[in-house]
Amino acid sequence: MxxxxxxxxxxxxxxxxxxxxxxxxxxxxxxxxxxxxYFCEQDIVNPLIEFLKEAAEKxxxxxxxxxxxxxxxxxxxxxNSEQSNLNNFVKYFKQKSGFWFKQKYRKNLWQLSxxxxxxxxxxTFEDIVRYILHNPLRKGIxxxxxxxxxxxxxxxxxxxx
Numbered sequence: 703m704x705x706x707x708x709x710x711x712x713x714x715x716x717x718x719x720x721x722x723x724x725x726x727x728x729x730x731x732x733x734x735x736x737x738x739x740y741f742c743e744q745d746i747v748n749p750l751i752e753f754l755k756e757a758a759e760k761x762x763x764x765x766x767x768x769x770x771x772x773x774x775x776x777x778x779x780x781x782n783s784e785q786s787n788l789n790n791f792v793k794y795f796k797q798k799s800g801f802w803f804k805q806k807y808r809k810n811l812w813q814l815s816x817x818x819x820x821x822x823x824x825x826t827f828e829d830i831v832r833y834i835l836h837n838p839l840r841k842g843i844x845x846x847x848x849x850x851x852x853x854x855x856x857x858x859x860x861x862x863x
Contacts, residue, residue, distance in 0.1 A: 734811060765857065838850040
């Protein structure tokens with residue numbers, strides 16, 4: 703995305719007036735800058751998984767499902783306390799991982815902002831779990847989602863799904 707110096711920064715796709723704190727569940731998508739395919743190698747993805755664990759612990763979030771696709775990341779997360787703040791969680795994760803990536807590869811990792819969907823019903827939650835885990839299957843990367851090495855969960859055994 704290129705920015706025109708005469709125009710304001712793009713509007714962040716947050717729900718106006720919504721409080722992104724507390725014990726809420728979210729489906730998040732973060733894209734790599736310029737849609738580059740950086741998430742194809744374990745030496746990149748594995749450190750990012752560790753940064754994700756660190757951010758989840760620091761900001762009191764449960765990471766129910768993650769999937770690092772070649773050019774984006776899907777997350778299904780839940781606030782684990784009344785003080786859990788989605789914006790702080792994403793900011794911390796993107797700052798830590800982006801700084802590491804910039805130091806190692808001399809390139810920017812993340813596209814500005816992120817997309818979120820607030821989860822309201824349990825059946826929606828289960829549909830999103832399937833959607834995230836089956837993304838590599840739909841893209842033809844693997845023939846069984848359980849074979850994909852860049853997806854997982856910090857809260858459940860996805861091999862039993």
